[in-house]
Amino acid sequence: xxxxxxFKIKRYALHDGPGIRTTVFFKGCPLSCRWCHNPEGxxxxxxxxxxxxxxxxxxxxxxxxMEVAELVTAIEKDQLFYDESGGGVTFSGGExxxxxxxxxxxxxxxxxxxxxxxxxxxxxxxxxVLDRLLPRLQLVLFDLKIMDADLHxxxxxVSNESIIENLNRIDGxxxxxxxxxxxxPGMTDTQTNLEQIARFAAGLKSIQGIDLxxxxxxxxxxxxxxxxxxxxxGIDPPSPDHVAAIKDRFESTGFDVSIGG
Ligand SMILES: C[S@@+](CC[C@H](N)C(=O)[O-])C[C@H]1O[C@@H](n2cnc3c(N)ncnc32)[C@H](O)[C@@H]1O
Ligand code: SF4
Numbered sequence: 001x002x003x004x005x006x007f008k009i010k011r012y013a014l015h016d017g018p019g020i021r022t023t024v025f026f027k028g029c030p031l032s033c034r035w036c037h038n039p040e041g042x043x044x045x046x047x048x049x050x051x052x053x054x055x056x057x058x059x060x061x062x063x064x065x066m067e068v069a070e071l072v073t074a075i076e077k078d079q080l081f082y083d084e085s086g087g088g089v090t091f092s093g094g095e096x097x098x099x100x101x102x103x104x105x106x107x108x109x110x111x112x113x114x115x116x117x118x119x120x121x122x123x124x125x126x127x128x129v130l131d132r133l134l135p136r137l138q139l140v141l142f143d144l145k146i147m148d149a150d151l152h153x154x155x156x157x158v159s160n161e162s163i164i165e166n167l168n169r170i171d172g173x174x175x176x177x178x179x180x181x182x183x184x185p186g187m188t189d190t191q192t193n194l195e196q197i198a199r200f201a202a203g204l205k206s207i208q209g210i211d212l213x214x215x216x217x218x219x220x221x222x223x224x225x226x227x228x229x230x231x232x233x234g235i236d237p238p239s240p241d242h243v244a245a246i247k248d249r250f251e252s253t254g255f256d257v258s259i260g261g
Contacts, residue, residue, distance in 0.1 A: 004102030007041050007063045007094065009074055012081070015261055017118035017139055019087025022075055026093035026103070027063045031122055032157040033145065034231045035184045037219040041094035049225040068102065072109040079115060088116025088138070097125035100133065107136035120180075122156075123163040123170075130166050140170060140177040141211065141261065145188050147196035155187050164200075171204050179204075180261055182213045183238050183246065189215070194246060202253060210250050211261030214243050 005027040013023045028044030029036075040047055046063030075089045082088045089110060096103050096119055110117045118139040123130075134140070144167065145160070146152040152160035170177050181197060183189040201207065215237050223230040243259055250257045 002068050002102050002105045003065050004068075004071070004099045004106075005044060005046070005063050006066050006071065007038075007046075009071075011078060013090070016090040016092060016120055016141060017088060017116070019085035019116075020078070020081045021087045021090050021118070022078055022082075023090045023092050023120075024071065024075065024106075026091060026096040026099050028098045029093060029095040029122070030098060030124055030158060031095065033182075034155050034187065035182065035215060035219075037216065037222075038094065039219060039222055039226060039228065044098070047226065049222070050227070051225065068105040068109065071106055072113075075106075075110065075115065076113055079113065082115060086116075088118065090118040090120055090141075092120035095122055095124065097121055097123075097129055097133070100125070100129045104133060104136065107133065111136055123166045124158060125162070125166065127162070127166060127169060130169060134170065134173055134175045137175050140175055141180050142167060142170060142177055143180045143182065144197055144200070145182060146193055147200060148193065151187075151193070155184075167204075171206050173206070176208055177206070178209045178211055178261075179207055180211045180213055182215065183243060184215045185235055185238055189238060189242075189246075194249070198250065198253065201250070201255070207255075209256035209258065211258050212243060212246060212250075213261055214238050214259065 007027045008025040010023040013021045016023055027041055029042045040062045046061045048059045049062050050057050051060045107117055116138045119137050120141045122143050149160055220230045247257045
């Protein structure tokens with residue numbers, strides 16, 4: 001039996017793809033982005049978080065091992081909503097590509113049920129994993145964080161070499177995809193990085209659009225609950241005007257650009 005580890009299933013999501021969606025968060029990620037808003041999803045094993053309750057602080061375990069059939073049952077519960085809204089399921093995390101066999105089995109089940117399946121990914125995976133999974137996906141939301149290899153390593157912990165290779169791979173294929181750029185002040189959101197991304201994006205062929213994801217601070221409480229220091233303490237979200245100017249910049253070169261995705 002193929003099993004996977006999941007840390008959240010969010011129903012009635014209106015982001016991360018068209019229509020009403022269920023977002024499934026896969027546990028485990030080979031990156032460790034300094035700004036990650038899902039720090040509880042990085043360790044592949046279940047982790048302990050402190051939760052406030054009427055009885056005081058209690059520990060809860062985040063992360064659950066699931067069978068393919070169990071997850072598919074949870075996903076198909078809302079098939080009526082997907083069908084009526086043009087929605088479906090989005091696999092996010094953590095990094096879904098870090099559990100490729102489990103993801104493949106769940107995708108096969110979704111494909112058999114005609115459930116639209118989207119992948120939210122850092123793109124950090126062996127090319128063979130991507131090649132196997134792309135034909136099973138109806139949409140890929142592919143993050144591009146930092147073009148400079150050294151800065152990418154500094155802020156995410158890994159090289160971006162395989163990510164760029166995989167971007168070029170998906171761009172030559174048939175699976176619909178959008179580029180996602182998190183706007184993190186001083187890290188991804190610098191003039192140099194955005195210019196480098198714009199130059200790279202100008203050469204892409206099958207890209208359907210760009211989603212800008214402005215930095216937000218929803219994770220600060222999560223770091224506290226994990227017993228960790230917030231690595232982004234003191235950093236504010238970018239202003240709406242600044243984000244609008246970046247949107248204009250990408251739109252002026254012909255891209256369909258959304259804020260928030
Ligand atoms: C948590 S990640 C999971 C999927 C995959 N690991 C990735 O990075 O694309 C989902 C999305 O949230 C974005 N993100 C993470 N932390 C963020 C933050 N603090 N503010 C805004 N976007 C953030 C990522 O860039 C990514 O597009
Ligand atoms: S790749 Fe995604 S899940 Fe992994 S650390 Fe970065 S933002 Fe978080």
